Amino acid sequence: MTSPTTPRAVTRADVARYAGVSTSVVSYVVHDGPRPVAAETAARVRDAIRVLGYRPNASAQALRTGSSKMLGLIVPELDNPLWSEVAIAVEQAAADRGYDVLISSSDGDVALERDRMRSLSARQVDGLIVTSIMTRPDLSTVVDPGLPMVLLNTFFEVPEFASTGVDARRGAFDGTAHLAGHGYSSIGLVIGHAGSDTDLREQGWQDALREHGVQDGPIVRTEFSRAGGYTAGLRMFGSANRPRAVFVSSDMQAVGVLRALYELGLSAPTDVAIVSFDGTAEADFTNPQLTAVRQPIDAMAAGAVDRVLGRVAGEQWHRDLVPAELVLGASCGCDVRR
Known part of the structure; x- marks a missing residue:
């Protein structure tokens, strides 16, 4: 059996012949410049593109211009x-x-x-x-x-x-200092797992505690996820010596912390005050709404x-x-x- 012949791709020259214009005019219409094209002519070219099913070759364009x-x-x-x-x-x-x-x-x-x-x-x-x-x-x-x-x-x-x-260090400092300004005497930290460098958010948390004379609260390292925050919340607030406030290194972790508090019979900010880092749209729709250090x-x-x-x-x-x-x-x- 003979295989059907593959249809030839429609070219810019085909569009130009159909519309009765030069190939340069077709290019100007397709790429919206660099030269203006009369409205009536541009409409004729676009009609030819639609009828013939022309699709500009982006790879060829990249080769010609040196830019994709x-x-x-x-x-x-x-x-x-x-x-x-x-x-x-x-x-x-x-x-x-x-x-x-x-x-x-x-x-x-x-x-x-x-x-x-x-x-x-x-x-x-x-x-x-x-x-x-x-x-x-x-x-x-x-x-x-x-x-x-x-x-x-x-x-x-x-x-x-x-x-x-x-500036994550300064952002974490500002978030933790805000908690200290409320008078909370113990401020914990929920943060991602430590790597070879101390996370700048942890450094900012420590800086704020030192400047405001607040003792270091507990630190729980966990995954940057809702599940990680949930596990960290159960660990940090499931005991009697829980901190009064916590700085959390991501909104997703903070969402998990809020769920953990609910399951422990606690609430924010009545029992635990929270500030998170990132400031995504997710932080705007928690209950209560998260105070967050928003990345621009x-x-x-x-x-x-x-x-x-x-x-x-x-x-x-x-x-x-x-x-x-x-x-x-x-x-x-x-x-x-x-």
Whole structure:
């Protein structure tokens, strides 16, 4: 049996002949420039595109221009509200600058993170933005050295790589100091597992306790998840010597802590005052609403996109540090009734 002949792909020249215009005019209509096209002519070209089923060849365009108009983004996971908000913010910032984004998740795995970087690099993206699961990632051997790359939401400076991150130490200090300002004499800490470096949020918590003369409360290290916060809450508040307040290193952990308190017959802020870190939309819909140290995700995403596109003056391997904002809810004991 003879196989059917594969239909020839519709070309820009086909569209031009159908519409009675030059191929350059078709290009101007498809790419919205660089030269203007009369409305009637543009409508004729678009009608030809629709009738013929023309699809511009992005790969060919990239070869001609040297740009794919595409950025790569790697996040640790997409079911965490923080990383979802980061992905949306990067996508919007890139779109505002005429770029699309290929988003990939490392699923919290170091080896997979490196594979994702190699894969996106091979797709000829114009730049790569990485939210690494490693505190101080060694990225020198995993990407094309000529590919612009920016690390987003890193707490520490990574030599020879541009990075954008929140001032986590100061943010944690402000959140803990706010609890101390309420007069709570014991402030605990729920935080992720310790790595080779002390987490900057833990350092900020300690700084605030020292400055306000408050003794260190208990520390529980757990996963950055709702389940991790739930387990930590049961451990920290299931005994009689529980702290009166707690700083929690992520909103998702704080949601788990709130559930643990409920199951223990306790409530926030009556029995335990809470301040969390991240300030995602999730923090706005807990009961009570979480007081949170909010990361400026939109500003960080825009800065990372501008940095990877080379639109920021200054040294190439620069670290942009942005301040966090304390957003008051009722979980800390503030009266925020409106």
